[in-house]
Amino acid sequence: MTLVTDSELSRRAAPADLASTERVRLRAATWIGDVAAWASRRLGRGSGASIRGQVMTKLAPDAFGQLVRGRRIASVTGTNGKTTTTHLLAAAVREALGGDARRLVTNADGANLHYGIASALSTAPRADIAVLETDERVVKDLIAKGRPEVLVLLNFSRDQLDRNHEIKFLGRSWREALEAAGEDGPVVVANSDDPLVTWAAQKAPKVVWVDTASTWSADAALCPNCGGMLDRTERSAEHPTGAWDCPDCELTEPQASYAVIGDQIRLPDGRLVDPQLKVPGKFNIANAACALGAAAEWGIDADTALTGFRTVSAPAGRFSTATIEGATVRLVLSKNPAGWSESLPLLVSDPVVLAIDSVAADGKDVSWLWDVEFEQLAGRHVICTGPRAYDLAVRLSYAEVDHEIILDLGQALHRVADGPQPVDLIATYTPFQKLLKMGGLR
Amino acid sequence: MSPDESPAVPTPADADRPEDAALPSNPATDKPVKIVLIYQSLLGIYGDQGNAKVLRKRLEWRGIPAEVVLVEPGEPVPSDGSVYLLGGGEDNAQTTAVRLLKADGGLFEGLAGGAVLFAVCAGYQICGKTFTIGENDAVREGLGLLDVTTVRGPERAVGEILTRWTKPDGTTSLISGFENHGGWTTLGPEATPLARVESGIGNAGDGTEGAVQGKVIGTYPHGPVLARNPELADHVLSLALDVELAPLPQVQDEHDGLRRERADFVRRHR
Numbered sequence: 001m002t003l004v005t006d007s008e009l010s011r012r013a014a015p016a017d018l019a020s021t022e023r024v025r026l027r028a029a030t031w032i033g034d035v036a037a038w039a040s041r042r043l044g045r046g047s048g049a050s051i052r053g054q055v056m057t058k059l060a061p062d063a064f065g066q067l068v069r070g071r072r073i074a075s076v077t078g079t080n081g082k083t084t085t086t087h088l089l090a091a092a093v094r095e096a097l098g099g100d101a102r103r104l105v106t107n108a109d110g111a112n113l114h115y116g117i118a119s120a121l122s123t124a125p126r127a128d129i130a131v132l133e134t135d136e137r138v139v140k141d142l143i144a145k146g147r148p149e150v151l152v153l154l155n156f157s158r159d160q161l162d163r164n165h166e167i168k169f170l171g172r173s174w175r176e177a178l179e180a181a182g183e184d185g186p187v188v189v190a191n192s193d194d195p196l197v198t199w200a201a202q203k204a205p206k207v208v209w210v211d212t213a214s215t216w217s218a219d220a221a222l223c224p225n226c227g228g229m230l231d232r233t234e235r236s237a238e239h240p241t242g243a244w245d246c247p248d249c250e251l252t253e254p255q256a257s258y259a260v261i262g263d264q265i266r267l268p269d270g271r272l273v274d275p276q277l278k279v280p281g282k283f284n285i286a287n288a289a290c291a292l293g294a295a296a297e298w299g300i301d302a303d304t305a306l307t308g309f310r311t312v313s314a315p316a317g318r319f320s321t322a323t324i325e326g327a328t329v330r331l332v333l334s335k336n337p338a339g340w341s342e343s344l345p346l347l348v349s350d351p352v353v354l355a356i357d358s359v360a361a362d363g364k365d366v367s368w369l370w371d372v373e374f375e376q377l378a379g380r381h382v383i384c385t386g387p388r389a390y391d392l393a394v395r396l397s398y399a400e401v402d403h404e405i406i407l408d409l410g411q412a413l414h415r416v417a418d419g420p421q422p423v424d425l426i427a428t429y430t431p432f433q434k435l436l437k438m439g440g441l442r
Numbered sequence: 443m444s445p446d447e448s449p450a451v452p453t454p455a456d457a458d459r460p461e462d463a464a465l466p467s468n469p470a471t472d473k474p475v476k477i478v479l480i481y482q483s484l485l486g487i488y489g490d491q492g493n494a495k496v497l498r499k500r501l502e503w504r505g506i507p508a509e510v511v512l513v514e515p516g517e518p519v520p521s522d523g524s525v526y527l528l529g530g531g532e533d534n535a536q537t538t539a540v541r542l543l544k545a546d547g548g549l550f551e552g553l554a555g556g557a558v559l560f561a562v563c564a565g566y567q568i569c570g571k572t573f574t575i576g577e578n579d580a581v582r583e584g585l586g587l588l589d590v591t592t593v594r595g596p597e598r599a600v601g602e603i604l605t606r607w608t609k610p611d612g613t614t615s616l617i618s619g620f621e622n623h624g625g626w627t628t629l630g631p632e633a634t635p636l637a638r639v640e641s642g643i644g645n646a647g648d649g650t651e652g653a654v655q656g657k658v659i660g661t662y663p664h665g666p667v668l669a670r671n672p673e674l675a676d677h678v679l680s681l682a683l684d685v686e687l688a689p690l691p692q693v694q695d696e697h698d699g700l701r702r703e704r705a706d707f708v709r710r711h712r
Binding site for chain 2: 158161162163165166167168218219221222227229337364365367368369370371390391393394395397398399400405
């Protein structure tokens with residue numbers, strides 16, 4: 001049975017038919033990549049997706065280009081929310097495909113660079129529908145080589161400034177890629193609350209605007225088009241940061257088809273739906289609204305999509321619960337100040353555990369700790385852990401939040417094992433991956 | 443105390459002062475000490491607003507009332523601030539900030555009245571005579587508060603930085619932070635370097651870091667730099683209030699721990 005309302009998803013695509021030499025080469029690269037991934041798993045070094053992709057990219061340098069060709073692709077990108085939104089959209093597609101779900105491939109593990117995507121696609125050579133989490137830097141290549149049908153642009157905010165010096169740079173690369181694709185470009189589902197996303201999306205042949213009621217506007221003071229100071233209207237429940245407009249040029253917040261209103265989502269027909277997600281937080285309602293917009297482009301009605309969404313509870317380990325060192329821990333991943341600002345209100349336990357690292361994957365500069373309102377934790381006890389626990393401890397002292405430092409992750413969790421359970425924990429990328437492993441979740 | 447410091451007793455109080463001058467306050471009035479954080483939405487992408495939080499708490503913990511006034515574009519910059527703060531941001535934001543600050547005038551009035559300006563990274567650059575923006579190196583006029591000029595350097599300076607700062611009493615202390623800047627800054631005769639680079643790039647790979655001219659201090663490190671270096675924070679406050687401040691026991695252990703951890707990290711990785 002298939003629940004697709006019209007012919008949108010029933011049209012089958014044929015993943016690129018390769019020349020025989022290319023096919024042999026790719027197959028060999030895939031096989032050797034599989035062996036490397038298997039070895040990596042046996043050695044307990046993670047899922048093996050990255051190593052498989054690296055091997056493949058080495059042996060068949062255009063593996064990415066070959067594997068994305070000819071598929072029907074929906075891509076999800078942005079600073080925060082990529083993994084969860086990808087899982088939601090994939091779940092909606094799976095629900096709509098019913099018995100045909102093997103047509104779907106997705107990079108569910110969050111490996112979203114060229115080789116992560118190539119790795120996921122290589123595992124399903126005949127799957128003609130791909131829902132791909134895509135790193136912000138890879139979007140340009142994916143548009144050029146994979147010609148996605150749908151592209152979800154979630155948001156832009158400061159992140160890993162030690163390597164992304166200018167936030168606008170990535171927005172410009174999206175805009176240029178969309179401009180280059182012209183009429184062949186994807187339908188873009190874009191967050192109209194975000195001026196840089198809006199500016200980038202303008203070059204798409206069709207845009208579905210989603211008002212996400214986002215609360216982070218700290219990276220959107222200037223107009224991405226002309227550099228003028230953006231005006232903002234009074235804050236309201238519907239617009240926590242006010243609606244934005246550039247007084248110096250024509251860029252202005254577009255009228256949205258989908259809107260987050262409190263805990264509900266307003267659909268284009270005016271109907272309000274309660275998503276009742278299994279993943280927590282207002283930001284995930286925003287992610288769901290974007291996923292609804294994308295699903296609709298493939299003819300998946302809102303009710304089918306929402307049924308799919310409700311099967312998603314711990315995308316790539318996010319929001320999962322694990323038992324580590326005798327403590328039952330609810331694991332939240334946050335990578336940057338916008339993410340932390342959204343996650344802190346989710347913490348309900350006392351004590352809470354916060355884990356900070358600063359290797360390349362986390363961003364080497366942790367000054368952003370001072371852009372997060374840790375003051376809201378006053379009255380609770382915080383265990384500061386991870387290699388940059390001292391930075392966090394100093395931050396909490398100046399926020400007058402009670403805390404202690406336990407550098408070792410395992411010892412920090414051991415410390416909270418005797419208290420009330422579960423214990424809420426937020427971690428940056430590297431400690432989060434370590435915790436998933438310690439909890440047997442990967 | 444930081445791990446690498448020379449004297450056992452920091453910041454000796456001036457013996458000539460009346461006893462009570464060592465503690466509070468904002469003499470003359472009971473008004474709280476005003477710390478003015480300028481244009482967070484333009485010059486606030488690197489967490490430098492933490493400098494305001496640190497200064498305020500370090501006053502309050504000493505029993506000195508303090509307030510942080512956040513000024514955004516379109517709002518007047520108060521001229522009665524004791525400390526003005528500028529932080530890091532992107533090129534376009536720099537140009538906008540200069541234009542607005544010149545039109546407003548409040549910062550200049552405040553400085554004429556004896557206030558301190560502490561400026562970081564992009565904020566430091568705009569205090570100079572000129573700086574450049576964009577890939578075409580367009581030259582922009584700065585606020586003219588520091589005798590420095592900034593142009594795009596041969597490489598971007600990104601990473602932990604460690605410098606040695608000579609304090610007013612002649613002893614030295616390490617300043618630790620994270621630098622992230624494409625512009626390289628050259629000092630003219632009116633400005634003196636804030637510190638000597640031990641590890642990192644600093645102003646222009648020439649061994650100097652930051653600039654001081656009167657009560658205007660410019661420096662590159664984030665961290666935020668005053669959270670990493672409480673003695674520098676207290677120096678800024680001493681300059682602003684014109685009093686010596688006794689050392690503050692609060693948070694000292696954690697500051698020491700953080701400074702030791704960062705200094706070790708830099709030495710391990712250089």
